[in-house]
Amino acid sequence: MNVLDLFRLDGARALVTGASRGIGRAVAEALADAGCDVAVTARTRAALDATVGAVEDRGRKAVALAGDLAEPGVAAGLADAAAAALGGLDVVVHNAGTLPTAEDGSPLLLPLQLAEQPDWDSVVTVNLNATAALCRAAHPHLAASERASLVLMSSVAGLVGTPMMEAYAATKAAQLSLSRSLAVGWARQGIRVNALCPGWTRTDMTEFASTAGPLSDWLTSHVPLGRWAAVEEVVGATLFLASPASSFVTGHALVVDGGLSVPDGGLAGHPKPASPFAPPLAPPLAPA
Template identity: 30%
Template sequence: MSAASPFDLTGKRALITGSSRGLGYAMAKALAEAGASIVLNARDSVALGAAAQDLAETGATVNAAAFDVTNRESINAAINYIEDDIGPIDILINNAGMQFRSSLEAFPPERFDQVIATNLTSVFNVSQPVARQMISRGAGKIINICSMLAEVSRPTIAPYAATKAAVANFTRGMAVDWARHGLNVNGIAPGYFATEMNDALTRDDKFNSWVESRTPMGRWGQPHELGGAAVFLASEAARFVNGHILYVDGAFTATV
């Protein structure tokens, strides 16, 4: 990629939470291909190490930072380590998340708390210490992974949908607070993607048929298809894009 390209990320360092697999790993790979140095994150250090090795074998510059996005002490120690020992974080992608399906009347309260902590509170937990460093430098890109379910919902996923709606509006609020400091804060709202988290759904013939018939493009998204949106929002091409939620859903939310 030409150094003159507004999409070139050479010299930038990106931290992607929840990136040992799935959409997080796909976005990390796309940013690496655009020239960025990558810091992968996950709680499972074994899976994280394997992902880092796989990405490094593609020629990427990769480091790994194992921490729990729901544990502020762990996060702060990791951010300090990255900033002091690896280098400044220029790009943050808040991707870590979880799903738990249950009818709302039977939804376990402890699971509700876990979904909120993992999908929503973690965005604050990680963004605040990273943003403080970015503010001191007068520049930075933060991308929050939302969902098209910020706008719509389905049975058994009300808490998940609520967290994603909150993350979308939190993204706008972060942009309002931090744009004056040189930060760009945007979100990506994926539709139905064929990832490990959705494995049971892709194997469910009835649900799979519904997704394919309901999505105007007639199929599930593939993880690598989220990469371009991440590169765009992380790059100078999106310099005046702030507080925006970019839907990558095969036109799912554009149709009734």
């Protein structure tokens, strides 16, 4: 046996949500490289069609399923439609996710005490409620598979304190809890369930922060590897969790964060610039 064969998924049927761009599109392409037929979902049909083209260029079948996970019933419908189109599901990478969004479409970064309840609700609806609905709907399809793997795209924000993104971080922590519970509950049905926790990764979602400047400098100063990740650096870990390479791994949260969540207690000594968030968003520490 060649160990690289463990990363193959020839003939597998995969669903990747949030695959119109960013991490999700790269995951869909990687799963196609590994031999999967892939159903891809997002709201933006034109962008999904581009992902379909990228999968088909790799010689695999691709199906675009458009839908807004904020709408009731859509998450479940996408799982069922993907299974119907591909003849079943072996791999589900639930990657779609959102930050709270302002009216102009930009990310809304506010501490909890200044945010409005609808901002919280909109993030919980997409990141948590739709996750539960998708997992529930995917279950019978995965239970019928001989190589079922469910991967939830959580975040390092679910592991560490993430001020100004409390709703996002809470939903990502909830995904970690859900993945552990499902891993135990579904293990004897042959379904592995794991989570992935990327750190700061350059995508449309993080463009507001990754552009060179004080915010990017401040964020990367807290990353031991000292830089942003590229989406390709998240994809390998996703393929590991989806494929037989991780056949004895379930209930795990795989962290791909350049060391961000490793507590160094400041011992590494990397210089940390001052927070670019002005008071009252980041109030100064009270004098001791």
